[in-house]
Amino acid sequence: MTSDVPLHLASALRRRDYLVSRWPWRSLAYLATTLPIAGVLSIGLLVVGAPLMAVVNATRQGRPVELPILVFLTVVALTVLALAPVVSIAVAAIERWRLRLVDPRPLHRQRFTGLVARYRDAGAWREVGHTFLLGGLVPLAYWLLFLIGLLDLTLIASPWLVGDADPVIVVWTTVDTARQAIPYAAVGILGVPALVYLAGLLAAGQAAVARRLLDGAADSTALREVARSRARLVDAYEAERRRIERDVHDGAQPRLTSLTLQLGLARLDVPDDSPAARPLAVAHEQAKGLMITLRQIVQGIRPQHLTELGLAGAVRELAGAATIPVDVHADLGQPLPEVVETTAYFVVSEALGNVARHARAGRAEVRLTRSAGSLVVEIEDDGCGDADPARGSGLTGLADRVAAVDGRLLLSSPPGGPTLVRVELPCPR
Missing domain, CATH: 3.30.565.10 (Histidine kinase-like ATPase, C-terminal domain)
Structure with missing residues (x-):
């Protein structure tokens, strides 16, 4: 039997029944649960980033910046960087749990080996990168999606927003009556599926980046060398396995088959009351059992x-x-x-x-x-x-x-x- 159940949101987006499946609701839940996390992180980054950008702009314009302000911002920025690997532990744990909404495939978890070791671990700094991504880029993408959704809602509601004396600006034009607004409302209604797909794409993209950053698989020069050494051993093992399979299949199996046939023919020539009849029958049965065992061995090497x-x-x-x-x-x-x-x-x-x-x-x-x-x-x-x-x-x-x-x-x-x-x-x- 075959099954065509989508494995995750990215695969579901390519299906024709996406709009009537559970995946739009799952993507909406993923986006909605991102908002409080990204909101808190963005506020924290804004507290540091806004003064820092102000200092950068002042420097570009040639205005002097007082030394205490520079020292304060430097200390705050270094403090944020120092705390980031610790804060990212909780953020990454929550994200791994939320990721199951749109991508139930299991993740290779990052092992916690202590705070000191965490500052030297590449996987921990990938989690830090994910945390800064949630607090910096994700709110901008969500804000853009909100503006597009608000525009679509304005188009749909435009026939009811138009008053007798109050025209409504719709996209690039102004409508004065409900009749003039109806075509725009129709465009807005037709745009709802596109908006649903856009939200799904945003959720799928965010989930893909999160999976990439939160996957705890390690990569180092030593591990790559171990992997290459292991690959060489596997290749040698496979070559030896194929040789054994070929020798058993082409050498031992035909000879054992011939021996079994010879024993069977010999049983036909020996009378049942002969002293050699029973040992010959036992040898014949053992040869047949050995053929079955050998066939199972070959099957175990490669079915x-x-x-x-x-x-x-x-x-x-x-x-x-x-x-x-x-x-x-x-x-x-x-x-x-x-x-x-x-x-x-x-x-x-x-x-x-x-x-x-x-x-x-x-x-x-x-x-x-x-x-x-x-x-x-x-x-x-x-x-x-x-x-x-x-x-x-x-x-x-x-x-x-x-x-x-x-x-x-x-x-x-x-x-x-x-x-x-x-x-x-x-x-x-």
């Missing part, structure tokens, strides 16, 4: 239906064999690298196994999407939630498998559910 059907088809086979209904949504486009395909397959297989064993779920959904140079695999269920890698649910091994190909695993599993496992695998086009 045959993954080679034949590709990732989407193989995942649908897994969904069909699951003990609960599983919807599969696949948007992959071009063929995937073999190592990415294999890793994604085993991720889905292990995750669906965890759902069957632990989640007590009624339904599950698998989403495979390829975008921005990565393959995103999401497995979501409506079970009891509260998944914890520390309790041996298989998530630790799954994270290790994903990390081996330079990917990452994110988990969202509040008590009571739902549980969402999101895996991002590098996949250059």
Whole structure:
């Protein structure tokens, strides 16, 4: 089965049913909850920024600025910068919580390792940048959206605003009667959907920037070198795995098949009452069992239906064999690298196994999407939630498998559910 449920606001905006979906209301809630946060931050920045701009303008115009004022502004600015990493802790925590309104995909959280370490951490300063963005640029964008909305409301209400002696200025012209205002009101009504889309775009853009800045993934020279070393090890492992698979498939399997056939023919030639009949029958059964075991080993190295059907088809086979209904949504486009395909397959297989064993779920959904140079695999269920890698649910091994190909695993599993496992695998086009 396939599912076309939008994953987040940005994807919902591209759908034809956006206006009649829940997403406009979610974007409105996101914008509305931004207002008090951005308002408080903008006031704080204005207290420092307005005098500072006044001093800059005075300097540009050649007017002298007294030294005490410069010292005071310098001290205040340095104090703001010093407190910013501390204030941004709360702002970032609230933003991560609010972000679920328009983008429920889990974020890699920034670990708190102490105040001193926070001043040296690049992720903390990205959170500071997000805080200044909320207090500086976001209010300007919201003010522009408010003016556009006010203009549209004026157009709609213009027939009722026109009085007998009081003309109304509508955009670039003046209307004196309600009849003259009706066309402008019609334009205003037609502009409401565009305004809804504009609000959605603003919310989606703000959410995208917030996700970019608040994602706690670290990046340093040492980590990049570790990643490159790990990539070399993975490539060597994949080459050795393919060699073993080829040797087993082309060498050991045919010889074992021939041996099994020979034993079967020998059983036909030996009478049932012969002393050699029973040992020969046991050897024949053991050879057949060994063939099954060897086939399972080859299947574990790389499943045959993954080679034949590709990732989407193989995942649908897994969904069909699951003990609960599983919807599969696949948007992959071009063929995937073999190592990415294999890793994604085993991720889905292990995750669906965890759902069957632990989640007590009624339904599950698998989403495979390829975008921005990565393959995103999401497995979501409506079970009891509260998944914890520390309790041996298989998530630790799954994270290790994903990390081996330079990917990452994110988990969202509040008590009571739902549980969402999101895996991002590098996949250059």
